[in-house]
Amino acid sequence: AWTAGAAAQDLPRTQLKVIGLQSHLNSHKSGEIPFWNERVPNESKGQVTARLTAQDIHGLKGPEILRLMRLGVIDFASGVLSYMAGDNAEFEAIDLPGMSPNMATTKRISEAYKPVLNEIMEKTYGVKLLMLFPSPPQVFWCQVPLKGADDLKGKKVRVFNKAMSDMVSGLGSTAVTMPFGEVTPSLERKVIDCAITGTLSGNTSKLFEVTSHMYTMYMGWSMHFHGASLSSWNALDPKVRDFLTKQFDWFNDRLWKVVAEEEQDGIDCSIGKDPCKYGYKGKMTLVNPSEVHLAKQKEILQKAILPDWGKRCGKACSEKFNQTIGKILSISIDASKL
Structure with a gap:
């Protein structure tokens, strides 16, 4: 240094x-x-x-x-x-x-x-x-009670990029793209049922005041x-x-x-648990994803998100992905189909 x-x-x-x-x-x-x-x-x-x-x-x-x-x-x-x-x-x-x-x-x-x-x-x-x-991982902040991914079916969920929209659609929800600044008023007006944002960024903007359940299926970082x-x-x-x-x-x-x-x-802050170092204490219900739902998420990644992203990005770009990220995670995009 x-x-x-x-x-x-x-x-x-x-x-x-x-x-x-x-x-x-x-x-x-x-x-x-x-x-x-x-x-x-x-x-x-x-x-x-x-x-x-x-x-x-x-x-x-x-x-x-x-x-x-x-x-x-x-x-x-x-x-x-x-x-x-x-x-x-x-x-x-x-x-x-x-x-x-x-x-x-x-x-x-x-x-x-x-x-x-x-x-x-x-x-x-x-x-x-x-x-x-x-950022901290992106999770679901919902104002409707839920016990798992099945309860997201038919719900309107805030997303902020195309791949996230594809994942939410794969889970049976309707994706609504909006910038972060519109999330709180949209939840207050019930324009959306859930919003995807970070564990701490959601807390420091006090989303726990307009939502009740946090579902920690990580949707990116x-x-x-x-x-x-x-x-x-x-x-x-x-x-x-x-x-x-x-x-x-x-x-x-x-x-x-x-x-x-x-x-x-x-x-921790959002569910009212100590220690709460950076945020504000809420009283949310924490819902962790089951192994079955995590497997479903991986399946949507492989079958829908990667091929769709590959089409948007093109053959050369997909090959770069396979040589870098693909090698680390043992996943790949079939560039021959692009």
């Missing part, structure tokens, strides 16, 4: 414009804010500083982040990877629902696919990919990226680039550790 010392004195004065994650997220509050507002200035002896603003404070919803970076409007930014899937299906690859049951697997998948994503970001958006990190506009990055002094690269290595490790804590904390 970088240690502030004589080298920090040599850094030229640099101020960066940074767009962070949504303001309610713990990764923003206990991750990005102390990193940009405290660690970076401290480690650089005050030479490198940042103006950090959360996406929603800027009036941004997320899908437009990479396009704004391509235009040079934003220097550094974080975003939800699968929000970009409307532009390019490859952004969904590391977070297809039903693919990763735990954080260790998610990390292996991310590391295997990061070079592919970096190439897309550089070529299409002029963005250098600096970090990939998860809402992978985040942090990147820099290549033009902004290349314009930095090489010493500053080197300094920031070391800082991002430290920050990425820290974010994975924090999210590992958040995974269980969001569940």
